[in-house]
Amino acid sequence: MTSYVTKNGNSYWPSKAMKKIAWINNKSIYKEAAKNPIKFWGKLAKEGIHWEEEWSPKNTYVEKLPYFEWFKGGKLNFSVNALDRHLGQPNKPAIIFVPEDPKEPPTILTYSELHQRVCKFANALKRMGVKKGDAVSIYLPLIPEAAIAMLACTRIGAIHSVVFSAFAPDALRARIQDCDARVLITSDGYYRRGKKENLLNKAKKAIKKTKIKDVIVVPRINKNKNYWGKFKRFDDVSYGRSSHFPPEMMNAEDPMFILYTSGTTGKPKGIIHDTGGYAVQTYWTTKLVFDLHKEDIMWCTADIGWITGHTYAVYGPLLNGGTTLIYEGTPDFPKPDRWWDIINKYKVNIFYTAPTAIRMFMRLGDKWPNKHKMDSLRVLATVGEPIDEHAWKWYFNKIGKGRCPIIDTWWQTETGGTLINVLPGIGPFVPTIAGLSFPGTKHSILDKGGKKAPQGFLVQNSPFAPGMLHGVWKNHKKYKETYWKTYNKQYDTSDGAILKNNLIRVTGRTDDVMKVSGHRLSTAELEDALNKSKFVNESAVVPIPDNLRGQVPVAFIVLEKGKPSEELEKRIKKHVDNTLGPTARPAKVYFVNDLPKTRSGKIMRRILKNILANEEPAGLSTLVNPECVQPIKEMVKERKK
Ligand code: WTA
Numbered sequence: 001m002t003s004y005v006t007k008n009g010n011s012y013w014p015s016k017a018m019k020k021i022a023w024i025n026n027k028s029i030y031k032e033a034a035k036n037p038i039k040f041w042g043k044l045a046k047e048g049i050h051w052e053e054e055w056s057p058k059n060t061y062v063e064k065l066p067y068f069e070w071f072k073g074g075k076l077n078f079s080v081n082a083l084d085r086h087l088g089q090p091n092k093p094a095i096i097f098v099p100e101d102p103k104e105p106p107t108i109l110t111y112s113e114l115h116q117r118v119c120k121f122a123n124a125l126k127r128m129g130v131k132k133g134d135a136v137s138i139y140l141p142l143i144p145e146a147a148i149a150m151l152a153c154t155r156i157g158a159i160h161s162v163v164f165s166a167f168a169p170d171a172l173r174a175r176i177q178d179c180d181a182r183v184l185i186t187s188d189g190y191y192r193r194g195k196k197e198n199l200l201n202k203a204k205k206a207i208k209k210t211k212i213k214d215v216i217v218v219p220r221i222n223k224n225k226n227y228w229g230k231f232k233r234f235d236d237v238s239y240g241r242s243s244h245f246p247p248e249m250m251n252a253e254d255p256m257f258i259l260y261t262s263g264t265t266g267k268p269k270g271i272i273h274d275t276g277g278y279a280v281q282t283y284w285t286t287k288l289v290f291d292l293h294k295e296d297i298m299w300c301t302a303d304i305g306w307i308t309g310h311t312y313a314v315y316g317p318l319l320n321g322g323t324t325l326i327y328e329g330t331p332d333f334p335k336p337d338r339w340w341d342i343i344n345k346y347k348v349n350i351f352y353t354a355p356t357a358i359r360m361f362m363r364l365g366d367k368w369p370n371k372h373k374m375d376s377l378r379v380l381a382t383v384g385e386p387i388d389e390h391a392w393k394w395y396f397n398k399i400g401k402g403r404c405p406i407i408d409t410w411w412q413t414e415t416g417g418t419l420i421n422v423l424p425g426i427g428p429f430v431p432t433i434a435g436l437s438f439p440g441t442k443h444s445i446l447d448k449g450g451k452k453a454p455q456g457f458l459v460q461n462s463p464f465a466p467g468m469l470h471g472v473w474k475n476h477k478k479y480k481e482t483y484w485k486t487y488n489k490q491y492d493t494s495d496g497a498i499l500k501n502n503l504i505r506v507t508g509r510t511d512d513v514m515k516v517s518g519h520r521l522s523t524a525e526l527e528d529a530l531n532k533s534k535f536v537n538e539s540a541v542v543p544i545p546d547n548l549r550g551q552v553p554v555a556f557i558v559l560e561k562g563k564p565s566e567e568l569e570k571r572i573k574k575h576v577d578n579t580l581g582p583t584a585r586p587a588k589v590y591f592v593n594d595l596p597k598t599r600s601g602k603i604m605r606r607i608l609k610n611i612l613a614n615e616e617p618a619g620l621s622t623l624v625n626p627e628c629v630q631p632i633k634e635m636v637k638e639r640k641k
Pocket of ligand 1: 409413509
């Protein structure tokens with residue numbers, strides 16, 4: 001069996017076979033790109049993407065911080081690049097959809113079928129009045145219609161806003177209101193562990209007090225149901241529509257989509273990604289970081305509700321003319337080897353997942369992956385949080401059978417695609433190390449004062465990557481303050497990092513953002529949700545480390561009414577399920593009399609963190625109410641027993 005890695009000392013490097021197949025096997029690309037990054041990206045843009053009109057060389061990159069534009073004056077349509085370009089191989093599978101029920105056959109959409117369905121649906125949206133620049137909300141599980149809806153928006157030049165299907169109605173409503181969407185695309189439900197989950201009821205609740213006038217429903221769990229009024233079936237609206245839709249030509253810097261993400265306040269930010277720069281970066285990072293070739297099947301397990309699902313489960317593989325596999329269901333259903341079975345059965349070549357999933361499978365035992373050869377695999381990758389050495393080794397040995405490199409990809413919703421990683425044909429593949437800035441991009445590690453340091457805060461330097469965010473929806477101030485305030489003319493990632501042998505190791509967030517099972521959630525967002533409960537007067541949320549989920553939130557609550565009880569704890573958790581969604585549910589709730597605060601009334605979460613970690617809390621003298629600390633300490637101790 002071909003091995004794509006060789007061992008040298010403590011680290012792994014690409015083998016001859018890997019070097020032979022890889023798009024890039026020579027380090028010189030880094031030097032070439034660094035010499036003139038703007039020219040480098042200009043060349044990549046022309047090579048990788050089809051432009052209707054090109055830009056003049058002086059406009060390849062225009063920087064007026066905090067904004068910057070790439071390929072200004074260039075015109076393109078994204079869906080032409082993802083679909084029409086590949087119609088020369090009309091029968092090539094674009095999407096393989098694997099339903100949760102192993103008895104339900106997969107759906108395979110060829111490029112030609114996908115193209116037709118996207119055009120028909122674009123025509124349907126147009127008839128509903130959707131135009132270039134309008135926002136469309138998408139609240140769908142991981143089914144082919146999600147990709148069809150997203151691509152149809154890009155055909156029209158409408159801006160899609162995908163909302164994670166496990167989010168609760170309140171969370172969906174806030175996102176619909178913020179972008180002023182008139183059309184919502186959803187489904188009646190989806191399957192989870194063999195059970196039918198109702199999505200339409202949540203959607204119905206969410207659209208109250210919004211401007212939504214049409215709701216398009218994919219009948220996933222009840223195929224024969226008809227709808228009335230503003231609710232319309234996905235296939236009915238497309239039926240009889242032309243399978244031709246002249247693509248809308250977009251400016252490179254026109255917005256393509258918004259994706260809401262957690263920051264340090266209660267309100268999620270609408271991260272804007274534009275069309276041209278995102279297309280170029282997505283095409284090239286997919287090709288070079290995952291070493292995707294046209295013949296390859298790539299499986300990125302992320303849901304389309306997250307940026308990873310946008311960029312690497314849908315857009316990256318399609319821009320490259322590859323095949324993407326999407327799976328609807330729970331990873332360990334009906335048995336803990338479901339994922340490994342899918343890899344074997346569909347001959348997946350590139351597999352991309354999150355450390356939290358790897359840790360879950362580790363717990364379930366080696367016997368499950370041991371049953372499957374998985375010899376089609378060539379590249380394994382991870383994203384979302386730092387991967388510890390133990391999980392890395394398990395992934396390497398049990399899934400890759402010691403044959404495949406692991407590419408640890410660092411990035412964020414804001415960066416649009418992976419920007420720190422090693423390339424499969426170059427290496428080295430070292431546990432816990434993400435690696436180098438993608439060619440043509442630059443990151444530095446700074447100390448608090450903004451000076452370069454071997455350990456500290458991770459920033460990105462100019463020229464900023466083409467796929468970087470283009471602002472925060474309707475909130476210039478937020479954009480400026482979040483990313484551009486702390487470090488002069490450098491993009492603040494809010495991550496900590498360490499430089500090790502010139503390679504970057506990312507250690508995680510330095511702000512009040514948690515990563516719970518790889519999902520991004522802010523303490524303020526959860527506190528906001530808790531404070532909305534009639535029982536809650538005040539709350540403070542702090543993350544604690546968790547072996548499986550990376551981090552989990554713990555809530556400290558001062559009650560407005562009611563008495564501390566297990567029952568009330570349950571009700572409060574349920575309240576979080578209903579307002580934000582179960583991902584955000586606190587692992588534990590402590591009912592306290594008072595929260596530690598400074599004289600100016602700021603809650604000192606750090607003290608609560610110390611208590612939970614069994615450390616002596618420091619800085620009590622700055623508190624206005626130091627007497628509240630001892631009872632909290634005792635309460636935590638008692639619960640830990
Ligand atoms: C974290 C996910 C360490 C980081 C694409 C970042 C990582 C946040 C890695 C963004 C990695 C992502 N190693 N940490 N390879 N990848 N992160 O917006 O803290 O959901 O800031 O985007 O995830 O999360 P987001």
